[in-house]
Amino acid sequence: MSLEFVLASHNQKKVREFQRIIGERMPQAVVHEYDGPEPVEDGVTFAENALIKARRAAEHTGHVALADDSGIVVDVLGAAPGILSARWAGHTAGDEANLRLLLDQVSDLSRPHRGAEFRCTIALVVPPSLLDGGHEYVAEGRWRGTLAYEPRGSHGFGYDPIFEPEGLEVTAAELPPEEKDARSHRARAFAELLPELERVAALLPAG
Template identity: 70%
Template sequence: MSLEIVLATHNAHKVSEFQRIIGGRMPEVTVLPYDGPEPIEDGTSFIENAFVKARAAAAHTGRIALADDSGIGVDVMGGAPGIFSARWSGSSLNGENNVRLLLDQMSDIRRPNRGAFFHCTIALVVPTNIVAGGHEFEATGIWRGSLAYEPRGANGFGYDPVFEPDGFEVTAAELAPEVKNEHSHRARAFELLLPELERIHAEL
């Protein structure tokens, strides 16, 4: 039995990445883009914002919904940009400006003090029209690494060009998509989510 899940994002890159991650483990699952209104992400944590988006998508579509809230954190900045990663340089959601501002802020900091990490929390919401009483679940993945001095690579999006994962000598944007999808913060979060998704699928 096939299963369609709406991903609460208007970001086509995320939809493609989730489809590759999920499809590689559950080929029967199709990830659909969300075409509803953008909810106000007024949470103060990744978990809160992930559920804001997933609940909105589930309510709007009546489908099982996934949402991720993710960002980059820099150790010497106390984990910032964190939940403000997408709007670090302002409300325009300009990825290149976000990256440039972060690099400028870290320009005087040299290795080994450029430790950084990607954080991803995935929220799963099953609406009441599918399961009586509804159901929610969340999982979090962390991908450790360091901040590069300059952007490198054409793959990925967001802060990928300036994130060098531990164990690699390249940035996340220089990794082949299949390699990134084995190691990334989203892949790690999904590994924790997978048993729950398989259980729900088996019960439908």
């Protein structure tokens, strides 16, 4: 059963990663990029922010919408940066400034105390125009690891260059994209979401 939906993100690196993951696991899906307005992400959890984005995209486009909210959580920082990951060094800061600030904050810690994990929450929203009463579902994926001492690798984005996945001696940015796609928090969240996507696809009217 095919499914047409919009991916509610203006982050092109994230969009490309999602397209690879979705294409591998649900090749029959038709994925539209979102070109509508960005909502204010004023939730206090990954799930709340993912739902805010997916609801806005579903309302704006009339399509089934997927949106993710994701970030890195560091054990000794009490799960920070968390939902503030993308703006940890300030609203106008980029990836490099964010990860450099985080590395500075844990610079004195030895490896056993540098535990962290990537978290991804994906929200699925079906508008009432497509399914009576509408429908919402949230899936979560976690990827456990350790913070490196210095950035390494040229793949990926965000905090990938300083995240060493559990069981590996490389950073997420040193993994080939196809290997990261198979292991990542985003891949794990989508794997949890997939049965629900397939169920929704079967409920929607053809065409």
